[in-house]
Amino acid sequence: VNSLYSVHNLPYCAFDGAVGVRVGGSLLNLSTVESAGLLDAGGAFAGATTLNPLLALGRPQWTAIRAALVALLTGETDLAAHLRPVAGTRFVLPFEVGDYVDFYSSEEHATNLGKLFRPGAPPLLPNWKHLPIGYHGRAGTVVVSGTEIVRPCGQRLAGDAPEFGPSQRLDIEAEVGFVVGVPSRLGEPLTPASFEDHVFGVVLVNDWSARDIQAWEYQPLGPFLGKSFATSISPYVVPLEALHFARTAAPAQEPEVLPYLKDARVGYDFRLEVRWNGTLVSTPPYAGIYWTPAQQLAHLTANGASVRTGDLYASGTVSGPRPDQTGSFIELSWNGAQPVRLDDGGERTFLQDGDTVTINGTAPGPDGTTIGLGEVTGVIRQARRVGPS
Amino acid sequence: VNSLYSVHNLPYCAFDGAVGVRVGGSLLNLSTVESAGLLDAGGAFAGATTLNPLLALGRPQWTAIRAALVALLTGETDLAAHLRPVAGTRFVLPFEVGDYVDFYSSEEHATNLGKLFRPGAPPLLPNWKHLPIGYHGRAGTVVVSGTEIVRPCGQRLAGDAPEFGPSQRLDIEAEVGFVVGVPSRLGEPLTPASFEDHVFGVVLVNDWSARDIQAWEYQPLGPFLGKSFATSISPYVVPLEALHFARTAAPAQEPEVLPYLKDARVGYDFRLEVRWNGTLVSTPPYAGIYWTPAQQLAHLTANGASVRTGDLYASGTVSGPRPDQTGSFIELSWNGAQPVRLDDGGERTFLQDGDTVTINGTAPGPDGTTIGLGEVTGVIRQARRVGPS
Numbered sequence: 001v002n003s004l005y006s007v008h009n010l011p012y013c014a015f016d017g018a019v020g021v022r023v024g025g026s027l028l029n030l031s032t033v034e035s036a037g038l039l040d041a042g043g044a045f046a047g048a049t050t051l052n053p054l055l056a057l058g059r060p061q062w063t064a065i066r067a068a069l070v071a072l073l074t075g076e077t078d079l080a081a082h083l084r085p086v087a088g089t090r091f092v093l094p095f096e097v098g099d100y101v102d103f104y105s106s107e108e109h110a111t112n113l114g115k116l117f118r119p120g121a122p123p124l125l126p127n128w129k130h131l132p133i134g135y136h137g138r139a140g141t142v143v144v145s146g147t148e149i150v151r152p153c154g155q156r157l158a159g160d161a162p163e164f165g166p167s168q169r170l171d172i173e174a175e176v177g178f179v180v181g182v183p184s185r186l187g188e189p190l191t192p193a194s195f196e197d198h199v200f201g202v203v204l205v206n207d208w209s210a211r212d213i214q215a216w217e218y219q220p221l222g223p224f225l226g227k228s229f230a231t232s233i234s235p236y237v238v239p240l241e242a243l244h245f246a247r248t249a250a251p252a253q254e255p256e257v258l259p260y261l262k263d264a265r266v267g268y269d270f271r272l273e274v275r276w277n278g279t280l281v282s283t284p285p286y287a288g289i290y291w292t293p294a295q296q297l298a299h300l301t302a303n304g305a306s307v308r309t310g311d312l313y314a315s316g317t318v319s320g321p322r323p324d325q326t327g328s329f330i331e332l333s334w335n336g337a338q339p340v341r342l343d344d345g346g347e348r349t350f351l352q353d354g355d356t357v358t359i360n361g362t363a364p365g366p367d368g369t370t371i372g373l374g375e376v377t378g379v380i381r382q383a384r385r386v387g388p389s
Numbered sequence: 390v391n392s393l394y395s396v397h398n399l400p401y402c403a404f405d406g407a408v409g410v411r412v413g414g415s416l417l418n419l420s421t422v423e424s425a426g427l428l429d430a431g432g433a434f435a436g437a438t439t440l441n442p443l444l445a446l447g448r449p450q451w452t453a454i455r456a457a458l459v460a461l462l463t464g465e466t467d468l469a470a471h472l473r474p475v476a477g478t479r480f481v482l483p484f485e486v487g488d489y490v491d492f493y494s495s496e497e498h499a500t501n502l503g504k505l506f507r508p509g510a511p512p513l514l515p516n517w518k519h520l521p522i523g524y525h526g527r528a529g530t531v532v533v534s535g536t537e538i539v540r541p542c543g544q545r546l547a548g549d550a551p552e553f554g555p556s557q558r559l560d561i562e563a564e565v566g567f568v569v570g571v572p573s574r575l576g577e578p579l580t581p582a583s584f585e586d587h588v589f590g591v592v593l594v595n596d597w598s599a600r601d602i603q604a605w606e607y608q609p610l611g612p613f614l615g616k617s618f619a620t621s622i623s624p625y626v627v628p629l630e631a632l633h634f635a636r637t638a639a640p641a642q643e644p645e646v647l648p649y650l651k652d653a654r655v656g657y658d659f660r661l662e663v664r665w666n667g668t669l670v671s672t673p674p675y676a677g678i679y680w681t682p683a684q685q686l687a688h689l690t691a692n693g694a695s696v697r698t699g700d701l702y703a704s705g706t707v708s709g710p711r712p713d714q715t716g717s718f719i720e721l722s723w724n725g726a727q728p729v730r731l732d733d734g735g736e737r738t739f740l741q742d743g744d745t746v747t748i749n750g751t752a753p754g755p756d757g758t759t760i761g762l763g764e765v766t767g768v769i770r771q772a773r774r775v776g777p778s
Contacts, residue, residue, distance in 0.1 A: 099529045104610060125608050130551045131544050135610040136525035136617070140488045140697045141575060150576035152692035155520050155647065162519045164647045164691075186530060186619070187539035187773065213692065219514050221493060221524040222611020228525070229692040230575070258544065258553045302553075303541035303602065303618040304773075308529045384576065384693070 004372030007070050008365045011236035011374060012051050012201075014094045019048045022236060022374075023073055026083045033082050039072055041065050051095045051237060055181040055200050056309040062181070062200065066241055090146075091235035094203070095179060097142045098308040100231065101300055102175070102207055102316060103134040105291035107251075109319035112331045117215075129255060132291035132299050134313070137207070138228035142312065145204075145234050145376040151353060151383040152229040154213035166383035167210035169336075170351040173317040174272050174284050174327035174359045175205040176373075178293045179237050180311035187304040192263035195294035196240060198307065204234035204272070204361050204376040205314045211330055211350070233312070234361075236374040243268060246363035246371065250292045260302055263294045268363065270373065272318060274327065275358045279342040284318035284327040286361075353382045393761030396459050397754045400625035400763065401440050401590075403483045408437045411625060411763075412462060415472045422471045428461055430454050440484045440626060444570040444589050445698040451570070451589065455630055480624035482533045483592070484568060487697035489531055489620065490689055491564070491596055491705060492523040494680035496640075498708035501720045506604075518644060521680035521688050523705070526596070527617035531701065534593075534623050534765040540742060540772040541618040543602035555772035556599035558725075559740040562706040563661050563673050563716035563748045564594040565762075567682045568626050569700035576693040581652035584683035585629060587696065593623035593661070593750050593765040594703045600719055600739070622701070623750075625763040632657060635752035635760065639681045649691055652683045657752065659762065661707060663716065664747045668731040673707040673716040675750075742771045 005011070005022045012021050018031035034045040042061065044053040054065070072079070104110055107124070110133075114123025127133065151170055155162045181200035184190050190198060207227060214226025250267030270286035291299075296313055317327040326332045329350055333340055336349040351357070361373030394400070394411045401410050407420035423434040431450065433442040443454070461468070493499055496513070499522075503512025516522065540559055544551045570589035573579050579587060596616060603615025639656030659675035680688075685702055706716040715721045718739055722729055725738040740746070750762035 099527055127551070127605055127608065131606060133606070133610055133613075135613055136527055138488050138525055138694055139528065140700065141694050143575070147575075150693050153578070153649075154692045155516075162516070162647065164649055186532070186536075189542070189773075210692070216516055217520060217522065218609070218611070219516065220607070220611070221522055222607070222609070224490075224522075224524055225689070225692040225694070228689075228694040258551065260542075260553055300614070300617075303543045303599070303614040304539050305527055305530050305614070305617040311529065384578075 009242045009371045011238040013235045014092050015089050017049050029082045058182045093144045094237050095310045097139040098311040100137040100139040101313040102137045103132050104316040105289050106319045107290045109317040116335045132296050135222045142231045148381045149230050149378045150381045152210050154225050156212035157216045169211035171209045171329045173207040175314040177203045177205040177312050177314040180307045183308045184306050186306040190301045192294035192298045201237045201239040206232040206376045232376045232378050234374040234376040245366050261295050270363050272361045285320040286318050351380050355380045398631045398760045400627040402624045404478050404480050406438050418471045447571045483626050484699045486528040486531045487700040489526040489528040490702040491526045492521050493705040494678050495708045496679045498706040505724050521685050524611045531620045537770045538619050538767045539770045541599050543614050545601035546605045558600035560598045560718045561746050562596040564703040566592045566594040566701050566703040569696045572697045573695050575695040579690045581683035581687045590626045590628040595621040595765045621765050621767050623763040623765040634755050650684050659752050661750045674709040675707050740769050744769045
């Protein structure tokens with residue numbers, strides 16, 4: 001059994017009108033397993049095509065189902081009829097996405113973008129260390145890993161006037177996303193301490209970004225079409241229970257945060273790898289993220305906004321302090337000034353048609369093992385002609 | 390029969406686990422009507438609890454169902470068993486909201502806010518006349534008219550440091566929203582000409598806004614918690630077919646827009662009324678909106694982003710050129726400098742606990758009649774204490 005996907009991990013996914021779990025190099029079809037009476041998930045699997053019924057159950061049931069699953073997988077039951085190889089499986093989006101929020105919680109990333117976009121000024125804006133800056137993205141264009149990414153067209157500034165055409169500065173953002181299971185009620189904020197009661201698990205996220213479109217449109221209401229064409233997520237939702245040994249101290253915060261944001265400073269030692277046409281170009285470390293997912297959850301509900309089953313909120317681009325730890329190509333190529341060399345001899349600043357980007361992730365498991373977070377991959381396809389021309 | 394809701398209108402709604410249509414002062418339960426075999430909507434009503442099945446059908450079926458409905462209502466069938474009074478009905482959200490986008494398409498509103506927030510600078514930013522500025526709001530907190538609005542807490546700047554507490558600058562935004570029926574495919578932009586093929590109808594929108602929270606958080610990624618606590622919509626979705634006679638020439642655009650945004654300049658003569666504790670304080674005219682809903686739809690899909698059944702996109706605050714035509718209280722009170730006098734002798738700048746705001750709307754119908762767009766109302770409730778304190 002591949003140690004990345006041992007019984008210590010058990011990430012959930014969806015494929016072929018069913019939900020499943022990865023075990024080693026195989027996928028166990030949980031829908032048929034429950035239908036066959038081999039596991040009792042209260043019906044969350046039997047008729048399910050997405051993980052939403054599981055997500056809605058809550059922590060006690062999540063724990064019970066995981067225990068039952070471990071018992072099943074380590075027992076004597078012949079599961080052959082319910083197993084299939086991972087290779088060749090066409091995954092679908094593992095859950096129906098409610099609202100999608102993207103934060104901006106890496107100090108290094110925010111600092112790098114500040115230096116690039118506001119040279120000479122303090123790179124972090126005055127609010128950045130007081131609250132986790134974030135915005136709503138487009139939930140309807142969250143797609144599963146492997147979905148082809150059509151190069152977006154849009155407006156960009158060319159000299160003094162805007163022009164319309166395929167983005168010339170197509171980029172990635174390597175992130176970690178948190179999947180809400182248990183909803184909250186409108187008008188009732190959550191505290192950081194309630195994070196594990198509401199959040200089921202994590203996915204890897206690539207928030208594809210068209211920097212030229214974004215730069216022209218984003219004042220004063222923030223990113224819109226520069227981001228909304230696609231956000232890819234990994235096929236696996238790794239449950240928080242698998243990530244107990246990945247917990248690590250989150251960075252200390254100075255200045256002190258307001259009381260509603262005070263938390264136990266629990267971060268996660270997720271280690272990302274970004275490959276551009278196969279070349280490892282960056283290794284963003286999630287552990288250094290300034291705002292924890294518990295703080296992000298408390299902040300996004302502080303005004304009484306409710307969360308729903310299937311809501312997704314992402315860390316924002318994960319960048320570490322070293323140049324080879326940045327989670328976007330605008331940082332890696334320093335706004336195009338420092339081309340990135342690929343193993344095939346090519347050089348890149350932003351994405352070209354036909355390029356493939358794959359982000360994978362791992363985390364420490366028990367007893368020196370490693371938990372695999374899977375991967376999120378996408379290939380860039382040529383822009384389509386659009387409109388009257 | 391109240392002429393606002395004659396057979397020329399027929400707005401759809403949802404209540405009591407059923408969908409319905411308003412006729413005069415009554416609601417016809419379409420779910421029971423279809424179940425009883427009195428109308429054939431292909432099942433879109435019989436088992437429905439929201440309008441989503443109707444929305445997904447498309448223009449030919451929308452037209453056919455409307456014709457059948459008019460025939461039913463003007464015929465000999467006894468519908469008494471399926472009718473109930475509007476008064477006393479507890480409406481629910483008429484459709485499940487997919488993504489919610491809020492535009493910023495009133496030139497007067499954008500100009501007013503530019504003057505207030507960037508005094509001395511050109512009030513419109515350079516991009517404003519080239520593209521319909523917009524952003525994604527929180528779909529999960531779109532609520533039906535009548536839902537109480539709990540005053541949001543949040544961070545605001547007080548002197549040099551942020552503090553946390555109930556918003557002190559709670560405001561409204563009077564808007565018109567467009568409800569997407571027929572989805573589009575990822576990577577395939579829509580043109581302005583396809584507006585009527587995809588959009589089913591309109592709702593009234595009050596995008597409640599906490600200006601102090603918004604001002605502190607919105608750089609660089611746009612509004613987030615200042616808006617996400619609640620967005621109220623009218624219980625009725627008025628079909629575009631009812632609004633044929635409300636069509637009017639939209640404002641000419643200078644400079645010329647890029648080809649993908651060129652449209653037939655079809656606007657709508659929606660007339661809004663804003664009442665604050667019963668006092669009519671503003672009459673925002675939608676007809677002057679710079680960017681048409683056809684352009685907004687083309688823009689929001691120009692990058693290949695798809696739309697889904699139930700997506701909602703709103704005009705942005707509707708403000709006319711006169712001071713008594715502004716669609717927000719920050720404009721009406723000129724940032725609090727000019728208090729608004731209410732009929733009960735009170736004065737207001739921003740919303741106080743217990744205040745009620747009601748926005749209603751009408752549009753020209755055939756033969757001198759008037760189409761009612763219903764109303765969207767909400768009362769402000771005291772903020773709740775939150776978090777460790």
